[in-house]
Amino acid sequence: MNIPALLLGVVLAIAGCDSSEQKADDNATAVAEKAVVEAPEFNADSAYNYVAKQVAFGPRIPNTAPHYQTGEYLIGKLKELGAEVQVQNFQMEAYDGKMLNLRNIIASFKPKAANRVLLAAHWDSRPFADKDETNPQEPIEGANDGASGVGILLEIARVLGSAAQKPDVGVDIILFDGEDYGQPEDSGLPYKDDTWCLGAQYWSRNMHTANYRAKYGILLDMVGAENAKFAREGTSMRYAKNVVAKVWRAGNRLGYSDYFKYVDAPGITDDHTYINAWAKIPTIDIIEYNMGATDGDYFGPYHHRHTDTMDIISKKTLKAVGQTVLHVLYNE
Numbered sequence: 001m002n003i004p005a006l007l008l009g010v011v012l013a014i015a016g017c018d019s020s021e022q023k024a025d026d027n028a029t030a031v032a033e034k035a036v037v038e039a040p041e042f043n044a045d046s047a048y049n050y051v052a053k054q055v056a057f058g059p060r061i062p063n064t065a066p067h068y069q070t071g072e073y074l075i076g077k078l079k080e081l082g083a084e085v086q087v088q089n090f091q092m093e094a095y096d097g098k099m100l101n102l103r104n105i106i107a108s109f110k111p112k113a114a115n116r117v118l119l120a121a122h123w124d125s126r127p128f129a130d131k132d133e134t135n136p137q138e139p140i141e142g143a144n145d146g147a148s149g150v151g152i153l154l155e156i157a158r159v160l161g162s163a164a165q166k167p168d169v170g171v172d173i174i175l176f177d178g179e180d181y182g183q184p185e186d187s188g189l190p191y192k193d194d195t196w197c198l199g200a201q202y203w204s205r206n207m208h209t210a211n212y213r214a215k216y217g218i219l220l221d222m223v224g225a226e227n228a229k230f231a232r233e234g235t236s237m238r239y240a241k242n243v244v245a246k247v248w249r250a251g252n253r254l255g256y257s258d259y260f261k262y263v264d265a266p267g268i269t270d271d272h273t274y275i276n277a278w279a280k281i282p283t284i285d286i287i288e289y290n291m292g293a294t295d296g297d298y299f300g301p302y303h304h305r306h307t308d309t310m311d312i313i314s315k316k317t318l319k320a321v322g323q324t325v326l327h328v329l330y331n332e
């Protein structure tokens with residue numbers, strides 16, 4: 001045998017070995033990961049219109065007419081979209097002693113499926129603009145803080161209700177009330193615990209069905225602003241690290257790496273805090289995190305200010321979040 005032939009033999013042996021290893025690798029991948037299911041299209045125009053519709057009612061402050069009317073609209077819309085809807089009516093005392101008439105709205109798809117995912121957002125809006133220099137006593141519009149998450153969930157409900165192919169999992173969309181009535185820093189009253197997230201607190205102690213279980217939950221809060229960034233928030237990482245990993249992987253694979261950042265952020269109190277601690281359902285919060293903040297205010301420049309209007313809402317951001325969540329549901 002001459003030298004080139006010998007070399008060729010060695011090269012072929014290496015190549016052969018390589019390709020059989022590659023096949024074994026592919027098999028392992030196939031076992032480890034199910035084939036990816038493509039979710040139906042999340043329509044960002046539709047989501048945007050759902051956000052605008054809520055804002056048009058006026059501030060969604062408990063015990064006011066716009067709040068009541070928005071609640072009626074959400075209940076009617078979710079029924080129209082094909083969900084089975086339950087409403088929890090309850091009263092809770094606010095930090096200032098006022099009794100608030102609140103409603104949690106729960107919309108279920110495939111209500112009999114044992115394997116379930118919970119999706120949530122808050123539908124009330126903050127009664128004041130306590131971070132604004134101007135008119136801090138006036139209510140904010142809450143286009144991003146409140147309406148954006150609900151708008152995305154309404155669009156997900158529309159897709160789930162109308163798609164020919166449904167995901168295998170059952171889905172419960174919970175719209176919490178009374179999230180944003182928390183004690184302002186300058187209230188002049190002594191600090192009180194647990195003044196935020198009243199609807200999530202109530203639900204976590206009074207779940208809408210006996211022995212309710214979901215595999216995990218995804219909370220959407222402030223998910224509509226242009227150029228929003230979402231970091232791996234600490235409370236989510238503490239209770240539901242693998243859910244954060246799943247959602248971030250999905251977002252990045254779909255091309256939304258500008259939004260879902262592999263950056264860790266401090267833990268916050270939000271509706272998911274009570275779902276995790278009290279209801280014991282591992283739940284993450286997709287919430288805007290302003291990485292450039294130098295004053296410790298990581299919620300972004302519009303937070304609890306009069307600038308939280310439709311002007312800051314971006315269809316691209318709604319799409320990134322909505323399509324990612326839909327993808328996660330269809331691959332469950």
Ligand code: AHN
Nearest residue numbers: 145180196221268269270
């Ligand atoms: C804190 O302010 C620590 N949590 C409230 C989270 C929030 C308010 N989300 C929307 N508005």
Ligand code: ZN
Nearest residue numbers: 126145180304
């Ligand atoms: Zn808020």
